Amino acid sequence: AIPLQYGAQYSGKRTDDAMNKWRSNRFGQFIHWGLYAIPGGVWNGKTYNYAAEFLKASANVPSATWDSLMYQFNPVKFDAKQWAKMAKKMGVKYMTITTKHHEGFCLWPSKYTDFSVAGSPYKKDILKQLVEAYNAEGIDVNFYYSVLDWHHPDWRNDIKSPQDSVAFKRYLDFAYNQLKELATNYPTVKAFWFDGTWDNSVKKNGKWTYEVEKMLKEVSPGVIVNSRLRADDYGKRHKDSNGQLMGDYESGYERRLPDPVTDTAVTRWDWEACMTIPENQWGYHKDWTVSHVKSPLELLEMLVHTTSMGGNFLLNFGPTGNGDFRKEELDIATVIGNWMGKYGDAIWNCDYAGMKKEDWGYYTKKKNSNQLNMVVFNWPSSGLLKVRTPRGMVLDKASFVDAKGNALKVEEIADNQYLIQVPVKLYTSPQVIQVDFHQGATNGKYQKAKT
Numbered sequence: 001a002i003p004l005q006y007g008a009q010y011s012g013k014r015t016d017d018a019m020n021k022w023r024s025n026r027f028g029q030f031i032h033w034g035l036y037a038i039p040g041g042v043w044n045g046k047t048y049n050y051a052a053e054f055l056k057a058s059a060n061v062p063s064a065t066w067d068s069l070m071y072q073f074n075p076v077k078f079d080a081k082q083w084a085k086m087a088k089k090m091g092v093k094y095m096t097i098t099t100k101h102h103e104g105f106c107l108w109p110s111k112y113t114d115f116s117v118a119g120s121p122y123k124k125d126i127l128k129q130l131v132e133a134y135n136a137e138g139i140d141v142n143f144y145y146s147v148l149d150w151h152h153p154d155w156r157n158d159i160k161s162p163q164d165s166v167a168f169k170r171y172l173d174f175a176y177n178q179l180k181e182l183a184t185n186y187p188t189v190k191a192f193w194f195d196g197t198w199d200n201s202v203k204k205n206g207k208w209t210y211e212v213e214k215m216l217k218e219v220s221p222g223v224i225v226n227s228r229l230r231a232d233d234y235g236k237r238h239k240d241s242n243g244q245l246m247g248d249y250e251s252g253y254e255r256r257l258p259d260p261v262t263d264t265a266v267t268r269w270d271w272e273a274c275m276t277i278p279e280n281q282w283g284y285h286k287d288w289t290v291s292h293v294k295s296p297l298e299l300l301e302m303l304v305h306t307t308s309m310g311g312n313f314l315l316n317f318g319p320t321g322n323g324d325f326r327k328e329e330l331d332i333a334t335v336i337g338n339w340m341g342k343y344g345d346a347i348w349n350c351d352y353a354g355m356k357k358e359d360w361g362y363y364t365k366k367k368n369s370n371q372l373n374m375v376v377f378n379w380p381s382s383g384l385l386k387v388r389t390p391r392g393m394v395l396d397k398a399s400f401v402d403a404k405g406n407a408l409k410v411e412e413i414a415d416n417q418y419l420i421q422v423p424v425k426l427y428t429s430p431q432v433i434q435v436d437f438h439q440g441a442t443n444g445k446y447q448k449a450k451t
């Protein structure tokens with residue numbers, strides 16, 4: 001192994017209470033909210049199709065002009081309690097909010113900058129209201145923080161001169177102080193989601209990324225940090241020069257998921273995927289007709305897919321400049337919430353089942369149980385669900401999770417191969433079949449069918 005000072009600090013999954021809770025949450029709400037929500041992808045009457053939170057760059061807006069949006073920030077419809085109620089109904093167990101995105105505008109009255117809510121007509125601390133409202137609903141709150149900062153004069157993309165070094169050191173001190181301020185003033189925050197760390201300037205400061213992780217865990221014991229923060233002694237990110245994951249979970253899945261057949265390695269560590277509803281919009285965009293907008297069922301399948309591979313799914317919402325949500329997002333929250341209300345037990349506190357992916361859908365397994373969930377998206381016209389079990393796993397009985405009394409026929413057709421007989425019907429939402437199993441030897445092939 002290559003000796004590293006700023007590499008991975010430990011290997012394997014954390015098993016402390018804080019991480020077990022983070023893992024059991026499974027489903028989270030991402031919220032991107034900032035000045036970019038005011039123009040919503042339109043500048044001087046022109047619509048820019050690229051991600052709305054990049055409008056400053058897409059429309060080449062001078063910093064002074066963009067920053068003056070602060071004087072328009074006054075979300076009169078913002079109601080943290082209402083947001084938290086919607087999130088509760090959707091079935092999320094955590095929420096991750098952008099404290100500061102690439103534009104540098106802070107949703108809390110930071111004492112290290114004037115470019116915050118304190119300088120806007122709105123004035124009040126948005127983070128405080130959100131943390132209190134979501135925690136009151138039993139939802140954990142995590143903080144997103146962009147190291148990339150277009151507003152701060154000392155930000156540098158790379159270090160090309162001694163002057164760059166001096167300036168960027170000032171920037172890193174600023175960011176360190178803001179992060180300490182966030183961890184200190186909002187002690188119930190459970191995790192920090194770092195972004196904007198891909199530039200050479202950050203990669204050349206692996207020590208700073210190590211010190212930020214260390215400080216946060218001193219200020220807020222048990223707090224969780226994503227892999228995206230970290231660079232090691234040689235600028236390697238996410239995994240260090242010895243291939244060890246840094247931070248507490250892998251956060252490389254942005255708008256994409258690992259493949260259930262070829263990428264099963266991810267089941268060996270903790271990870272989270274973050275997902276947009278349109279193709280690529282995190283901040284509010286006025287015109288969603290410019291790309292495919294995922295349906296509730298598409299997103300639900302991604303949530304189940306993620307849980308089936310032992311990951312967390314962070315679904316993004318982009319509130320308007322006024323502080324309310326667009327209809328598409330409200331509808332998605334309702335449809336997914338209805339399903340989670342009935343079948344959330346197949347998601348919360350569930351993990352990878354260690355079974356081969358089948359065409360009909362995904363397996364999840366409740367932690368510390370012999371309860372296997374089959375979440376069926378592709379209902380078989382044959383009425384037969386194929387199940388291949390690992391050696392030593394014997395299926396006992398199966399039923400629809402919402403009809404435990406009606407046992408389904410479970411037929412062992414070969415060693416570690418079963419067929420579960422189900423009615424041939426057209427369902428309009430994924431069905432959940434619960435299977436009880438035990439560890440033991442199979443009784444050889446063609447054992448008589450069990451009901």
Ligand SMILES: C[C@@H]1N[C@@H](c2nc3ccccc3[nH]2)[C@H](O)[C@@H]1O
Nearest residue numbers: 032051053101195196254274282
């Ligand atoms: C979680 C997502 N990460 C940000 C982002 N910035 C990028 C710059 C270049 C390429 C991809 C990016 N994703 C997006 O704005 C969003 O916050």
